[in-house]
Amino acid sequence: MGKKLKRKDYEQELEPLQLQLVNLSRWLLRTGKRVVVLFEGRDTAGKGGAISAIREHLNPRQCKVVALPKPSDREATQWYFQRYVHQLPAAGEIVLMDRSWYNRAGVERVMGYCTPDQYTTFLQQTPIFERLLIDDGILLFKYWLTVDQAQQEERFAERLDNPLKRWKLSPVDVEARTQYQAYTDAREAMLAATHTHHAPWTLVDFNDQKRGRLALIRDLLSRLPDTTVPPPDLELPALEHKPLKESFTLLKPISNVSDQD
Template sequence: MNDYFDDLDDNVDLSWLQAELEDAIDEDYELEFSEPTLSMELRELYKKEHPQSIPRRTYFKQLLMLQTELIKLQDWVVASGEKIAILFEGRDAAGKGGVIKRITQRLNPRVVRVVALPKPTEREQTQWYFQRYVKHLPAGGEIVLFDRSWYNRSGVERVMGFATENEVESFFQQVPEFEKMLVNSGIRLLKYWFSITDEEQQLRFLMRIYDPLKQWKLSPMDLESRVRWEAYTKAKEETFARTNIPDAPWFIVEGNDKKRARLNCIDHLLTQIPYQEVESERIELPQRIFHPEYERRDLPPEMFVPNKY
């Protein structure tokens, strides 16, 4: 399955891919519209620290091929009743949201959903720690992507002092058994950690500070995480040491290059699940019913959105 798009037959009609490429590239341009708002010094610094990444057209060609496989995976999950949970962890600005967006971009939200929980309520704080995550786990025929997960306890909650050492230790003792229970129940559990360097996070935070379209992504907690970089590193190392179990191992995605990180993560994800292409019935577009005596009503002009563009 690793070679599903490496050797394309020259005789295959890829006109559909060309059309999708043009559409997808427009999105990439849109994502980069904010670059002029950055200072020239910051742009030059970012370019200096980031050699040329994957060419845009190459990136989108690979991404679209991978997204085609994700659709096959989705169809297989629905047909087989499989249950898949994927955790995305990492430092702030590491690229978790970017890869989640590319995974879900062309999939059915009734099958594939994203869970990004806010801070626990007062009631949830009195519950068993894992309880609020359990209700979001996948049922048969579902894929759930956790944008941060129960590992908040060993990461941000521990570093920021929201959890006591006893609570953290209890978490470490329970989480291997909890994840074994999930796997034994039939859930396929994947855990990804997006890794970036100290310098890369600093640059991405600066990009957000000076970009008015991205400032909303920065919270006081994010800024505090810069101060506590080493504490987060120690917390990450202990998390790996105590929760990297055979039933649910960790996979680290090198995230300094966003485009490569997205492609590598999606490609790896596909290799971890033994999906197969599901045959579907050919879809025929039915003829609409036509009544020659019917006359369409004219609607008042104030009901229409103005054609401003």
């Protein structure tokens, strides 16, 4: 792996891409198009960071992040795709899925959380399900973030040592460390069954997360039509009076806290 990208250089390259993403959001509102982006990959690959880079300057009412928990007892009895259908975007919206229905082809398959029949049915139904989404006009993009085991181990150790990141480390993650090859085999079987002409997979190298985010965003933008939509013409006319100070009535004593305290 080459030299990692410095933060200053990363931010300089990221800013124009984020401006294009803001353009994309205006284009979605004008056209009523719907976008779904799936982020899949091993633990620590960098899915959350990539999603944050995309949504940082977008309206949270328009750009929704979906990271579903373990299915409830009721959800476990439903059609597998049912709870994901509920998360799909309406006109003008973009949904970023931090893991998706492909849980069944990854962690559920490797850790034994689904039966062999459920797994086989999933691989058979997924291309059909995704064909239905695309035929209905959804723009679907599927990304797998790749990371070598040595790099994954470094990130696991960082999470263990950093109390701000410790929440990202679960017992399932610890067990997954011993299943690196099994996850590779499961990914290859998944790609063979679900890499289709109408919904292809794109693999992105995330050993350097900053370079990976830039590559992913560039690819996403390149696969969309021209989304250039000028911002609306707005003016801020001068106030007819002097700016007012904030005023309020205290109902009971409270503390007044500022950064200078």
